[in-house]
Amino acid sequence: MNDRLTSQDISALFTLMAVAREIDNTELEKVTGIRITGDVRKRLNGLGLVDSTRTGNKPYVHDLTDKGWVRCRYELKAQRPSRPGYYGYAFFAVLNGLDRYLGRERRELADVFQPEAGDDAEGLETQIRLAYRKLAPRPGEPVHLARLRPLLNGAAKDDVDAVLKTLGRQQVVTLTPNPNGKDVTAEDRDAAVRIGGDENHMIAIEES
Structure with missing residues (x-):
């Protein structure tokens, strides 16, 4: 380099x-x-x-x-x-x-190298997978994080973001921006995971 x-x-x-x-x-x-x-x-x-x-x-x-x-x-x-x-x-x-x-x-x-896991980290990952399964018509289909977060039993956004980033680095989940920027709502922006300066509004899991 x-x-x-x-x-x-x-x-x-x-x-x-x-x-x-x-x-x-x-x-x-x-x-x-x-x-x-x-x-x-x-x-x-x-x-x-x-x-x-x-x-x-x-x-x-x-x-x-x-x-x-x-x-x-x-x-x-x-x-x-x-x-x-x-x-x-x-x-x-x-x-x-x-x-x-x-x-x-x-x-x-x-x-x-992963964030120090709290007692609820594993349970939160399970909740994310279950919520995704409810929303996605099939594995690998993108789902809005704005729709997924309300299904996580009130989990704090920072805690959810930490788990999502870890799963993203492990290539367990795929986090992406909404491909149609005109469709991004205020709810999408509030629910987004910010990585490298980019707002990621969507989540996909191949095997949930």
Whole structure:
């Protein structure tokens, strides 16, 4: 890849890969000790590797894009810098080993790095599958998230979004924008899952 990243850029990417979910700077610093700010944020946003949003004066919220996940996989096999220190040598050895495992087992990073699951995560996935089955005329048929969310027994949008993003990375579900932008309603926008700056209004599951 031609885009050169600094050690700070790569650290930010790997940190977001590790938490595997949308997270704001305050929580990110609490969990990992890292904040994504200034030139690092601007550079990663400009390259389309990280999606960062902000409401008012609240901390920036960051999410690793699909392109960012691809870049993380590429960086697993990157040549270690000179004199990285003892932690650095070990870190790059672990990354290279992880890359070999993924290649050998034909797995993706999303199979390894997932959001910390709460007690209800598995149950919420089951609810999503059941709701989809009720709405879809056949497996793989797109269904509006605005129609699916009311069937999830009042589950919080953030919790549902986290599960949907994980299932999307695992290629269990397909999340897409409404192909006809003129048909997008306010309800569609409210129910959408935002990934990489795009609003995804539809969900499809091949086997529900």
